[in-house]
Amino acid sequence: MITHDPQLLALRTLTAPILDTEEPLTHLNEISLSAQGAAVCGHVLIDLLEENDLAIGDYEVVIAPEGDGALAAAMIHAAGGRGLDLDAALLRPAQATASDTPFNGAPIHGRPAVLLANSSLVDTAVLHEAVKGAGATVVGVVSLLPDPSTRDFASEAGLTYCVPSLAD
Incomplete structure (x- = not known):
């Protein structure tokens, strides 16, 4: 698919070197922790x-595994650049004690949320169950890189799955 979207074109350029690696998700921080990459990623995910x-307002918080904190922050900054408010919460690693809340960041109870599913460290179904257990309502799933297991999960759960087309 040919695109003239400058953000998507920039994302394609940034992701090209990692897409051919065996585990592209493990290299995603190389992009999301750079100034240019973070700006591009945040805007592409919201777009x-x-x-x-699913516009901001349909969801109030983006929830991600702790390994995707940079992408969640990129979405917050992109939303702020548009004059919109967006919060984020990160799922703590499994080794957190049972008495701890499973999330760091903004409160999520009673709020509509989007799952940011890029980390190879946490299965999307596990993230979804933790979010539901904390009282948030999941309205969609977004990924920066295509992931068949996340796509299948979203389909089975009846959730919208959003991922950019990184091919030309």
Whole structure:
């Protein structure tokens, strides 16, 4: 698919070197922790959700595994650049004690949320169950890199799955 979207074109350029690696998700921080990469990633993720009828307001918080904190922060900053408010919460690693809350960040109870599913460290179904257990309502799933297992999970759960087309 040919695109003229400068953000998506920039993302394609940034991700090209990692897409051919055996585990592209493990290299995603190389992109999301750079100034240019973070700006591009945040805008592309929000645009993807909007293109799938999930605008900020339909969700108030983005929830991600702790390994995707940089991408969640990129979405917060991209939203702020548009004059919109977006919060984030990160799922703590499994070794957190049972008495601890499973999330760091903004409160999620009673709030509509989007799952940011890029980390190879946490299965999307596990993230979804933790979010539901904390009282948030999941309205969609967004990924920066295509992931068949996340796509299958979203389909089975009846959730919108958003991922950019990184091919030319």
